[in-house]
Amino acid sequence: xxxxxxxxxxxxxxxxxxxxxxxxxxxxxxxxxxxxxxxxxxxxxxxxxxxxxxxxxxxxxxxxxxxxxxxxxxxxxxxxxxxxxxxxxxxxxxxxxxxxxxxxxxxxxxxxxxxxxxxxxxxxxxxxxxxxxxxxxxxxxxxxxxxxxxxxxxxxxxxxxxxxxxxxxxxxxxxxxxxxxxxxxxxxxxxxxxxxxxxxxxxxxxxxxxxxxxxxxxxxxxxxxxxxxxxxxxxxxxxxxxxxxxxxxxxxxxxxxxxxxxxxxxxxxxxxxxxxxxxxxxxxxxxxxxxxxxxxxxxxxxxxxxxxxxxxxxxxxxxxxxxxxxxxxxxxxxxxxxxxxxxxxxxxxxxxxxxxxxxxxxx
Numbered sequence: 001x002x003x004x005x006x007x008x009x010x011x012x013x014x015x016x017x018x019x020x021x022x023x024x025x026x027x028x029x030x031x032x033x034x035x036x037x038x039x040x041x042x043x044x045x046x047x048x049x050x051x052x053x054x055x056x057x058x059x060x061x062x063x064x065x066x067x068x069x070x071x072x073x074x075x076x077x078x079x080x081x082x083x084x085x086x087x088x089x090x091x092x093x094x095x096x097x098x099x100x101x102x103x104x105x106x107x108x109x110x111x112x113x114x115x116x117x118x119x120x121x122x123x124x125x126x127x128x129x130x131x132x133x134x135x136x137x138x139x140x141x142x143x144x145x146x147x148x149x150x151x152x153x154x155x156x157x158x159x160x161x162x163x164x165x166x167x168x169x170x171x172x173x174x175x176x177x178x179x180x181x182x183x184x185x186x187x188x189x190x191x192x193x194x195x196x197x198x199x200x201x202x203x204x205x206x207x208x209x210x211x212x213x214x215x216x217x218x219x220x221x222x223x224x225x226x227x228x229x230x231x232x233x234x235x236x237x238x239x240x241x242x243x244x245x246x247x248x249x250x251x252x253x254x255x256x257x258x259x260x261x262x263x264x265x266x267x268x269x270x271x272x273x274x275x276x277x278x279x280x281x282x283x284x285x286x287x288x289x290x291x292x293x294x295x296x297x298x299x300x301x302x303x304x305x306x307x308x309x310x311x312x313x314x315x316x317x318x319x320x321x322x323x324x325x326x327x328x329x330x331x332x333x334x335x336x337x338x339x340x341x342x343x344x345x346x347x348x349x350x351x352x353x354x355x356x357x358x359x360x361x362x363x
Contacts, residue, residue: 076141080133082106086111114149154190160192183211213329214248
């Protein structure tokens with residue numbers, strides 16, 4: 001990355017919130033128990049339980065999203081089962097086959113704006129059950145979704161309630177990936193709370209890596225009996241951090257004084273400003289995301305021009321002449337960088353309009 005370019009590639013490239021860094025420094029020379037049995041992890045777990053209004057929940061702190069998904073899914077599924085997921089889902093595309101490496105197939109179904117519906121899940125399960133050869137087919141054993149989705153879109157409470165009802169009717173644990181959950185909670189269009197997740201999901205995780213922590217994800221299991229002996233399962237997967245207090249301190253700070261609820265607010269506000277600028281300048285949005293990811297469509301020339309002043313993520317090919325790229329804001333995004341990005345985009349569009357005008361006059 002050039003030092004002269006604005007950085008809007010992703011939301012996990014900065015360090016950590018100052019509260020976390022300060023607390024890590026303050027406690028650096030303390031001696032505590034390992035493996036998450038320290039007082040800071042205990043405090044973080046209690047804060048998370050309180051925020052979720054689920055005092056009996058089992059809460060475990062892991063290091064990263066792919067690791068968390070692999071451990072949870074492997075812990076829930078039998079050897080002959082797979083996990084239903086959106087075809088755009090993180091476990092289906094961006095985890096290098098981690099779930100399959102663990103011995104379970106990702107049963108990808110078509111998604112709409114990154115989401116799947118209760119009807120789709122029910123149809124999939126019915127088709128499986130009605131197939132005379134179903135004993136020879138990977139059995140659906142759970143359902144995976146994310147909030148926000150890979151495209152920054154959101155499930156509504158109604159959609160989540162419908163999914164939860166179908167999953168429970170067919171005895172399929174519902175697992176929600178919350179890698180960017182802080183940005184969902186901060187969105188004005190969101191109507192799902194942490195207590196809603198604890199009520200409607202069998203397992204979910206609260207993302208820290210992309211939401212102000214150096215690293216870390218907090219797995220919440222509202223019914224602690226769902227995964228017996230989860231601690232040794234985590235250990236078997238090489239996912240048990242010896243210096244567990246490093247995770248505990250981070251989540252203790254994130255869930256102190258509602259920081260986690262607030263940490264995504266500026267990212268949402270800045271994303272909305274960028275999105276409005278793109279609309280004003282005539283760019284087409286891929287999806288009108290209400291969170292911190294802004295996906296829009298550009299042609300090759302526009303992509304190259306944007307690349308001269310900003311770092312972005314290439315998402316996918318749109319057609320032969322266009323691509324979908326993404327700007328992502330984060331808890332650490334600065335207002336001055338947003339204003340500079342808006343200025344560059346406006347200037348770029350003015351130059352394009354002038355070139356078109358001159359070309360038109362010359363015909």
